[in-house]
Amino acid sequence: MKKDMHEIFREAFKCLGIEALRLIVGHRNSPSTQRELIRKRPHPKHLTLKGQQKRDRKDTLDRKFNIEGIPSLIVLKPSGDILTSSGVEEVQAVSDEAFRLWSEGKALFWTRSPGEDEHVWDDIACTRCHMRPIVGTRYGCAHQDCDIDLCEDCLTKYTHDHPIEKYLIPKKSYSLEHLFVSIPYLLAPKKGENIETKTLWNDDVKNIAIYFSAKWYSPAQEFTSKLAQLYEEVQTSDHPFRIIFVSSDENESSFDEFRADMPWPAVPFNKGAILKQYFQCGVHTLIVLSSEGKIVTRRGRNYVSSRGIEALKTWAKGERLSPLTEDEFEWAGFYCDGCETAPMIGKRYHCSTCGNYDLCSVCEKKGHEHPLELVPIPNDE
Incomplete structure (x- = not known):
């Protein structure tokens, strides 16, 4: 990334004939990277420090x-004030335009104050x-190969090969029909015919589940097999229950x-981005x-694995399960620094002295x- 930015810098100013800016990258990952970058910077004595001074x-x-x-990448004005602290993102967005604007004392990114009930x-x-x-x-393309985001003013001014969808506002409540408005149909299991999305909540369904997963995530294989067995078993009960895969x-x-x-x-491939x-x-x-x-x-x-x-x-x-107990709770993203069990299940003990250090109840x-210190179970449902 750093090398690419230096190449962009050099090419941009070769075309524009501007020498008003100097690119300085203060962090280095390795000595070889440092040597490579120094060749493209101002004299090393201005940029390299040693030992404690560094x-x-x-x-x-x-x-x-x-x-x-x-x-x-922080871009500064001649006064030393910050022009933009989003230099990396601006270069990634439109490199030549970003450098041109910086040379004129302008930032690429801008925004406005939100109105009442407007989401930021x-x-x-x-x-x-x-x-x-x-x-x-906010609007965007659900296709995973596309990185398109549009504000409302630009929606009609931008042409794109794939459908542009409206994003749902996080934490705002929506009906199931509204949640799935971007899903035109569902793919039936076993490569059957397509299914109308509204069938998810037909037949007096009380609850549905959305299963977010992927083949490349190895722990998903065993859980998916278990969930499939339980799903087929529950279909014989008096109450319908639906699961949909994203x-x-x-x-x-x-x-x-x-x-x-x-x-x-x-959900069809490349159609789940809005839900995710x-x-x-x-x-x-x-x-x-x-x-x-x-x-x-x-x-x-966690509930399926435990109950x-x-x-x-x-x-x-349509009922709720009793809360997970300390012994059932799965600490996603945490592992035991003693036995290296991941994810940690059960009581979690944290050492504030060591910092990022946790132990399971056995260790x-x-x-x-x-x-x-025993870490309490979070209430983040």
Whole structure:
């Protein structure tokens, strides 16, 4: 990325004949990268520091510009004030235009104050006018090979090969019909005929589940097999229960292969982006919704793993399960630093002295050099 930015910088100014800017990248990943970058920068004596002086300067700049990750590119005005702290994103958006605007003392990205009830789409930029963040209604392409986002003003001014869809506002309540408005139809299991999307909530269905997963995620194989068995078992009960698959697979052949043995319908490949953005969930998640579209639980996978058929039968009746106990709870994204079990299941003990250090209940009993704190189960349904 850093090398690409230097090439863009050089090409942009070769065409424009402008020498008013200097590109300085303060973070380096390796000595070889550092040497490569130095060849394209001003004289090394202005940019390279040694030892403690180097560390102190880096820490000072990190604090001054609130640097949270790399790469970061801060563009300054002659006064030393920040012109933009989104230099990387502006270069990625339109490199030549970004450099031209910087040389004129202007930033590429702009935005406006939100009106009443208008949503602000943090870190999302309009592909056409470069409003960032987008304020108000956001539109985009669900095709995973496309990176298109549009504000409402640019919707009619931009042409695209695929359908442009309206994004759902996170945390806002929608009916099931509204949630699935971008899904024209569902793919029947076993390569059957297409299914009308509205059949999901027909026949007095109390709850439905959306299964977000992908073939490339290895833990999904075993869970999908278990879920399929339980799903077929619950279909014999008096209460219907529906599951729909939304893929995060990298290509359509993987998508078809993964869903081949699923007994429930699927959202067509490249049509699930609106749902994934709205629910803001991980690649391996089972979300249960009521017939009104309200979230019953985001931890469906955890419940299925712990409670089995009881979970599906309870949801099918439109009822809620009792909360997960400390011993059942799955800490997604956390692993035990003792036995390296991932994800951690059960009680989680944290060491605030070590920082990023957690132990499961078994390893906690073996002791630790610092005091450990039992982390309470979050209530984030």
